[in-house]
Amino acid sequence: MTDIDRRTAAMMALLAPALAASAAGAQQPTPKGGKATGTYMDKVPPAWKGNEKIAIVIYDHITALDVIGPHYFLGRLAGAEIHFVADSLRPIPSEHGLILTPTATFETCPKDLDVLLTGGGTSGTLTAMRDPAMLAFLADRGSRAKWVTSVCTGSLLLGQAGLLKGYRATSHWLGRPLLKDFGAIEVDERVVFDRNRATGAGVSAGLDLALALLQRLRPVEFAQMIQLFAEYAPVPPLHSGTPETAPAPVLAMARELTSSFVEGASQMAQAYRAKL
Amino acid sequence: MTDIDRRTAAMMALLAPALAASAAGAQQPTPKGGKATGTYMDKVPPAWKGNEKIAIVIYDHITALDVIGPHYFLGRLAGAEIHFVADSLRPIPSEHGLILTPTATFETCPKDLDVLLTGGGTSGTLTAMRDPAMLAFLADRGSRAKWVTSVCTGSLLLGQAGLLKGYRATSHWLGRPLLKDFGAIEVDERVVFDRNRATGAGVSAGLDLALALLQRLRPVEFAQMIQLFAEYAPVPPLHSGTPETAPAPVLAMARELTSSFVEGASQMAQAYRAKL
Numbered sequence: 001m002t003d004i005d006r007r008t009a010a011m012m013a014l015l016a017p018a019l020a021a022s023a024a025g026a027q028q029p030t031p032k033g034g035k036a037t038g039t040y041m042d043k044v045p046p047a048w049k050g051n052e053k054i055a056i057v058i059y060d061h062i063t064a065l066d067v068i069g070p071h072y073f074l075g076r077l078a079g080a081e082i083h084f085v086a087d088s089l090r091p092i093p094s095e096h097g098l099i100l101t102p103t104a105t106f107e108t109c110p111k112d113l114d115v116l117l118t119g120g121g122t123s124g125t126l127t128a129m130r131d132p133a134m135l136a137f138l139a140d141r142g143s144r145a146k147w148v149t150s151v152c153t154g155s156l157l158l159g160q161a162g163l164l165k166g167y168r169a170t171s172h173w174l175g176r177p178l179l180k181d182f183g184a185i186e187v188d189e190r191v192v193f194d195r196n197r198a199t200g201a202g203v204s205a206g207l208d209l210a211l212a213l214l215q216r217l218r219p220v221e222f223a224q225m226i227q228l229f230a231e232y233a234p235v236p237p238l239h240s241g242t243p244e245t246a247p248a249p250v251l252a253m254a255r256e257l258t259s260s261f262v263e264g265a266s267q268m269a270q271a272y273r274a275k276l
Numbered sequence: 277m278t279d280i281d282r283r284t285a286a287m288m289a290l291l292a293p294a295l296a297a298s299a300a301g302a303q304q305p306t307p308k309g310g311k312a313t314g315t316y317m318d319k320v321p322p323a324w325k326g327n328e329k330i331a332i333v334i335y336d337h338i339t340a341l342d343v344i345g346p347h348y349f350l351g352r353l354a355g356a357e358i359h360f361v362a363d364s365l366r367p368i369p370s371e372h373g374l375i376l377t378p379t380a381t382f383e384t385c386p387k388d389l390d391v392l393l394t395g396g397g398t399s400g401t402l403t404a405m406r407d408p409a410m411l412a413f414l415a416d417r418g419s420r421a422k423w424v425t426s427v428c429t430g431s432l433l434l435g436q437a438g439l440l441k442g443y444r445a446t447s448h449w450l451g452r453p454l455l456k457d458f459g460a461i462e463v464d465e466r467v468v469f470d471r472n473r474a475t476g477a478g479v480s481a482g483l484d485l486a487l488a489l490l491q492r493l494r495p496v497e498f499a500q501m502i503q504l505f506a507e508y509a510p511v512p513p514l515h516s517g518t519p520e521t522a523p524a525p526v527l528a529m530a531r532e533l534t535s536s537f538v539e540g541a542s543q544m545a546q547a548y549r550a551k552l
């Protein structure tokens with residue numbers, strides 16, 4: 001048997017109970033509405049199930065896609081429980097009319113997490129970086145979490161909470177040069193793993209980060225299946241996604257429009273560095 | 277002057293007011309928290325502003341990333357207004373603990389839209405496809421919207437509302453073969469534009485679709501800048517995002533786990549076809 005044959009045989013063995021369960025359920029009427037029933041995660045073979053506790057930390061004016069991208073992937077970890085965590089259960093305004101609803105608070109969030117994730121933003125992230133309750137929560141859960149992760153300028157927030165000292169890390173390209181002020185080792189890559197820290201570059205890098213994390217939490221075939229469900233085979237219609245590929249005037253405009261954020265973040269990074 | 281010089285000069289001219297405004301505002305203290313102020317969209321040059329009315333239609337158990345991916349891009353259309361629209365203002369459970377909050381109802385949503393967008397899902401989408409109020413809303417706004425768009429199995433919902441008859445369209449790979457039953461012309465591409473219809477493939481294709489739409493709503497440099505803000509230069513760590521690239525057992529498992537959804541969607545597609 002080749003390795004591929006062996007893997008196929010193993011997968012087909014895994015598939016057997018799902019096939020049986022599906023055949024048994026095939027005659028059931030399709031549900032009429034309301035609660036989703038019979039979602040495919042119910043049929044995932046037991047060997048692909050887990051019981052991770054995952055906390056996605058949100059705050060006012062967070063960039064929603066930073067965390068909703070990863071949520072797609074992490075939410076499909078059959079058996080895991082996911083919490084959206086904030087300072088209270090009040091609705092959290094993210095951006096442009098999108099409201100996120102916490103399901104746990106800093107107090108009620110499980111103490112021992114498998115995955116702690118946060119995202120970034122601009123002015124909202126600076127505010128979060130000044131919030132003692134947020135920093136205390138991140139420092140506490142981050143001290144025990146199996147994986148401490150961020151997307152975008154969320155890594156500056158992890159840095160401010162003291163969680164990146166001595167770790168290789170990345171961030172949104174705007175924030176990446178500031179990582180060293182938080183004692184981190186700046187890496188110009190899209191997704192950076194260093195021991196149990198995993199940081200992603202800007203916004204859309206959360207999809208790559210989450211898929212990479214899935215590979216570490218489940219068999220690779222499971223991660224491949226979720227990638228297939230997401231049809232994650234991107235074909236951006238433009239090629240301007242990094243400072244290196246964007247036309248110079250576009251990069252200049254982007255820097256100009258975000259200058260007050262970078263200024264604010266730089267001040268906080270320097271203040272942090274002064275205390276190191 | 278070369279074309280590139282000309283474009284650079286034009287962009288620098290656009291940049292001038294933003295630079296001036298930024299210099300004037302540079303001494304303002306950074307806001308302490310609460311409401312986001314001074315977000316970069318305020319500083320976008322007037323020539324890059326618009327006044328589009330955009331409706332993102334949500335429903336119980338929608339796949340959140342289908343619409344939150346596009347929302348990142350569309351939300352940055354300076355001057356545009358974005359509505360999350362549902363049957364009422366009640367909280368909408370999407371998936372795995374994520375709650376979305378409508379900002380408008382089928383009744384209060386603007387009548388004449390620039391962009392109508394919906395996303396997909398599995399059992400939730402089938403329920404939406406059976407909801408007369410949803411179908412009436414889509415048919416009404418879709419009859420006048422400048423752009424009628426969907427991500428993932430959202431195209432089946434557009435199809436059920438009669439909006440894809442005679443149009444080239446795509447869908448999640450699971451739903452793509454059903455498009456013809458709704459009178460559409462199935463196209464095996466990630467993003468398909470046909471006149472004012474724009475449909476995307478599964479879930480993550482919403483990012484590509486939205487960026488392509490941005491190009492049609494604003495100068496290309498604006499779309500490039502938003503791509504740069506999103507750092508959208510994806511590097512998936514696995515290569516299993518399509519039925520063609522996924523390992524055969526992974527594809528088999530994916531089909532098995534979603535068989536009841538495909539069965540339900542096929543029945544609806546056949547019923548639709550029978551009425552054509």
